[in-house]
Amino acid sequence: MSLYCGIACRRKSFWCFRLLSTYVTKTRYLFELKEDDDACKKAQQTGAFYLFHSLAPLLQKSGHQYQAPRHSLLELERLLAKFGQDTQRIEDSVLIGCSEQHEARFALDLVLNSSSSINASLQKSEMETELKGSFTKLRKALFQLNTKDASLLTTAQALLRWHDAHQFCSRSGQPTKKNMAGSKRVCPSNKIIYYPQMAPVVITLVSDGTRCLLARQSSFPKGMYSALAGFCDIGESMEEAVRREVAEEVGLEVETLQYSASQHWPFPNSSLMIACHATVKPGQTEIQVNLKELEAAGWFSHDEVATALRKNNPYTQQQNGTFWLPPKLAIAHQLIKEWVEKPSCSPLPA
Numbered sequence: 001m002s003l004y005c006g007i008a009c010r011r012k013s014f015w016c017f018r019l020l021s022t023y024v025t026k027t028r029y030l031f032e033l034k035e036d037d038d039a040c041k042k043a044q045q046t047g048a049f050y051l052f053h054s055l056a057p058l059l060q061k062s063g064h065q066y067q068a069p070r071h072s073l074l075e076l077e078r079l080l081a082k083f084g085q086d087t088q089r090i091e092d093s094v095l096i097g098c099s100e101q102h103e104a105r106f107a108l109d110l111v112l113n114s115s116s117s118i119n120a121s122l123q124k125s126e127m128e129t130e131l132k133g134s135f136t137k138l139r140k141a142l143f144q145l146n147t148k149d150a151s152l153l154t155t156a157q158a159l160l161r162w163h164d165a166h167q168f169c170s171r172s173g174q175p176t177k178k179n180m181a182g183s184k185r186v187c188p189s190n191k192i193i194y195y196p197q198m199a200p201v202v203i204t205l206v207s208d209g210t211r212c213l214l215a216r217q218s219s220f221p222k223g224m225y226s227a228l229a230g231f232c233d234i235g236e237s238m239e240e241a242v243r244r245e246v247a248e249e250v251g252l253e254v255e256t257l258q259y260s261a262s263q264h265w266p267f268p269n270s271s272l273m274i275a276c277h278a279t280v281k282p283g284q285t286e287i288q289v290n291l292k293e294l295e296a297a298g299w300f301s302h303d304e305v306a307t308a309l310r311k312n313n314p315y316t317q318q319q320n321g322t323f324w325l326p327p328k329l330a331i332a333h334q335l336i337k338e339w340v341e342k343p344s345c346s347p348l349p350a
């Protein structure tokens, strides 16, 4: 779908009108809202708000699925009045996206940053009754949300958490001020701008040509195995981080690697997961598990992994004692699925 936007661009001394796609006009609109506080405030009037309580999103359950309800500005003003909060609190909301019709989406945490002296634990159940839903831990609900809601809510949680943790300037110690969209905070005394951050993490599925290497940390749910993951050190390229993490965690040397995809991951803080396939030399496959990092690691055959993928239901497999894999929404799952479907892809030398 595309629209004539009436945006004229000047190219080599003559004007031409470009046909802008829906995606481009939406992206330009979001850019404007991040840059212009007045435009963002105006967008709140026709926008929709997702609500959180101490970083847990408001959800409604229908069968095995969760849905995230949205509220108009008018409804939100009524709710805030009912909860004894100032409507000024709406300025604490963060912009998290917009629909194709340019209806902006915002998220507001009803408790974080709240200056009103409310008793949060007392209010929570009252709020839930009024809102006909429950504030549910995102980790618990993530895999039972549709992809769009999951993406909006993980962005919202990450942004709300970042604002909560960056209330003060690390140079002057003064309170920082959020812009209307929540895309940055500024220190009024020295004008330092703080932007929300993500930590880059590499996640690598290592193969020896016929088998793939899966590992588990003691903090994983019982029986779950995944690809190797690790935070990038400062100054490292993605390739260097993959080689170091594989050497550190299982004592193997990566021979080739191939980028696959990336994903924003909100737990426990915001990470940008960069997913790759890697190979080791066929003769050099003896694993030496670093027990400070991992509980166990091992080579798994194509058949074993394909079977686990087919029956990947964490709830039944946890009980049966068989190993199981991360759920579909996790990029680790996508990597493992790619390898099962095409185990002999030919990566580049690392």
Ligand SMILES: NC(=O)c1ccc[n+]([C@@H]2O[C@H](COP(=O)([O-])OP(=O)(O)OC[C@H]3O[C@@H](n4cnc5c(N)ncnc54)[C@H](O)[C@@H]3O)[C@@H](O)[C@H]2O)c1
Pocket (backbone or CB within 6 Å): 199, 201, 203, 226, 227, 228, 229, 230, 231, 232, 263, 265, 267, 268, 269, 271, 273, 293, 326, 330, 331, 332, 333
């Ligand atoms: N989406 C997915 O499919 C998926 C799969 C596996 C792991 N993950 C995520 O990847 C992340 C990294 O994996 P890991 O725990 O194996 O990493 P890791 O192997 O680097 O080990 C974690 C340790 O690294 C250190 N560290 C260095 N920089 C850090 C930083 N910026 N933040 C926190 N700790 C830092 C800490 O000492 C920490 O204990 C985890 O947060 C996990 O949630 C996501």
Ligand SMILES: [Mg+2]
Pocket (backbone or CB within 6 Å): 228, 229, 230, 249, 293
């Ligand atoms: Mg790790």
